[in-house]
Amino acid sequence: MSNTPLPRIRRTFAAGAITTLVVTLAAACGGNDDPTKSAEQESLEEGESLTITTFGEFGYDALIEEWNAANPEIQVEQTKVSLWDDWKNELNTKLQAGSGLPDIVAVEGDFMPALVAAPDRWVDLSQDEVEGRWLDFKEAAATTEDGALLGYATDAGPEAICYRADLFEEAGLPSDREEVAALMTTWEDYFALGEEFVKNSDAYWYDASGSVAQAMLNQVEYPFEEADNTVNLDNEGLANVYETVSRYSESLSPQVPQWSDDWTANFNDGKVATVPCPGWMRSNIRDNTGDPAPKGVVWDIADVFPGGGGNWGGSYLTIPKTSPHQTEALEFITWITAPEQQAKIFQLTGNFPSQVDALADPTVTGATDEYFNDAPAGEIFSNRAEAITVQPYHGPLYSDILGKFQDAINRVDQGTDPQKSWDTFTQEVAALQ
Amino acid sequence: MLTEEQAGEVKPEPAPPTTDRRLLRRQRRSRWDVKLSPYLYISPFFILFGLVGLYPLLYTGWLSLHDWDRLYYQQGEFSGLENFRFVLNDPVFIKSLVNTFSIFLMSSVPQVIVAVCVAALLDTHLRGRTFWRMSVLVPFVVAPAAAVLIFGSVFADKSGLVNAVIDGLGLEPIRWHVDRWWSHFAIASMVNWRWTGYNALIFLAAMQAVPRDLYESASLDGAGRIRQFWSVTLPMIRPTMIFVIVTSTIGGLQIFTEPRLFDDTPNREGGADHQFMTTTLYIYVKGIEDQFYGRASAAAWILFLIIVGIALLNFAITRLLTRRSGS
Incomplete structure (x- = not known):
């Protein structure tokens, strides 16, 4: 076969095939239209969605x-x-x-x-x-x-506090939603109540350090960036959040990353007592705990958020x-x-x-939430929306820095020294600029 | 039936009359055909390689010399070796290199050893041979993502199977996702689980090609099974061994899926402290997540050079060994 040339037709076909292949690949590789210009408008075809x-x-x-x-x-x-x-x-x-x-x-x-x-x-x-x-x-x-x-x-995402009324009762705390609300109007009260709670319970006070950190961060006016979009991590609000959360990591937090499998499992195992709770968080709580709720589990919503309102x-x-x-x-x-x-x-x-x-x-x-002990959810979250006084400034890097900040807190949860973890954080944020 | 033209091509006249120009042309074409066709036949590979291999490689090199505009997803200005300087000074990159080598050593070394042993066992007269041989390949068929899901729950920190066993033995549970070297061990086991059987089959094929009379004369000389393995089997499969070592080195330095999916922090950057971030994962994080294509490209080139260096080292060591055994 080696010296026998292909018949012409097949040869032409082969050359054509190669050309087609090359052209198609070249077209696939390059030549994007400018994405800042509007695409040519077409009407939806039959069967097109x-x-x-x-x-x-x-x-x-x-x-x-x-x-x-x-x-x-x-x-x-x-x-x-x-x-x-x-x-x-x-x-x-x-x-x-x-x-x-x-x-x-x-x-x-x-x-x-x-x-x-x-x-x-x-x-x-x-x-x-x-x-x-x-x-x-x-x-x-x-x-x-x-x-x-x-x-x-x-x-x-106006935030309230979702809590396990049954665990509160077991630990000897009041479980009625108005009484609970009165006990956690400031972060100091919230953490103090937590320390009292964990003395009499196997559960953790909150779902994750990262979750409380983010909730607190939503009350800081300039969390990571100044109004002119320059990054400034050296500010009192941020330092306070980081220090507080690090301090209570050992005693009040389950020390698992938020959204991880272990985090999800803790809800089902009855290990979570309170959750900083924007409206949408309720479906996460419901799915993670199990619907219908396991026997004896009573979730409720308190019309309060420590330190004022917050949007998450x-x-x-x-x-x-x-x-x-x-x-x-x-x-x-x-x-x-x-x-x-x-x-x-x-x-x-x-x-x-x-x-x-x-x-x-x-x-x-007028909405009530059956899963959360028939709490008047509509009224609570409307109140929480009204309580929001600070709109934190988010610059273009906010989302990226927040990711690194969550990592920093997860490191502390895993046992890294808070100062060392903070240094890594500032390094990583510097690498983003 | 041949047409006049085809017949002319198949059997060219030895000395064409100079007057017949048509025939001359046909002949010349036929000569070109013989000369060019082979290259044309192998060209698809090189064209494809050029498009999907060489072009990205060079373009990555080009990108690595430029800034990147994150907000607009655009190439920025020429910045010389700035990206390389950044990457080489980035403690996270250095950490990722150490992780890569640690995971590579924990996976490739045991993998090759176990694969040879498994192959040697499969090379004996087992009952239901095909069944055993097919079984070792099953892990390879499982998608890596699925494998990580299984291993993720086996190695879960709080509710994992392995920790349950360790706990049952009265020992302290291991924090698989937190502790640096243990997390490497967990990831290496996923890699090993997937690739050992595949490599064993390659070794098996090589072992079957070893002439049986060598074993016969060895046993006539009084060599036992183990001596035969060391003195006949191993030297005879050396070329295959080199092939497997080289491919598993390249693969081992590019581990990505396992550490990416094993991670339980939302950022998935190889653990909160990057304790099991591999270099390919670093490239992904810098490029796709942090949107610094220049730095990602620089890191990719550094990894490429490292792999080339190790491949050359492999080659040199192998040549040295073959020469020694030849003498």
């Missing part, structure tokens, strides 16, 4: 079904990623590649400053219809200097300019972030609305 990626639990399943039934020409398909950190990496990779993003991208509130600082890749969503829809601070966090609105807020989390829906269906996407997110829809989600998952009208909606204000 609008895509949305969310993380955690947005409570959209039933609502999307409702929308799809009512809008046969705009079908929506949701992809759920379980953790924000995982979705953040994927999102970064896709932004980097300039392609592969869904039509609608859900973004954690902490990441919004990074978008606002580099707005070119995102569609300006401002329109008359949504003016004044959200709480001022939610809207401000998604608005650029030029007044472009880059995200529609979904929920807000709350997400946004955004549309990247790479989406070829921006009109349809805008239509959909305008609908799904409307107060009526968000009120339904509150009942379903506990994600507290960030829309002004939804806060006055009787289905929200």
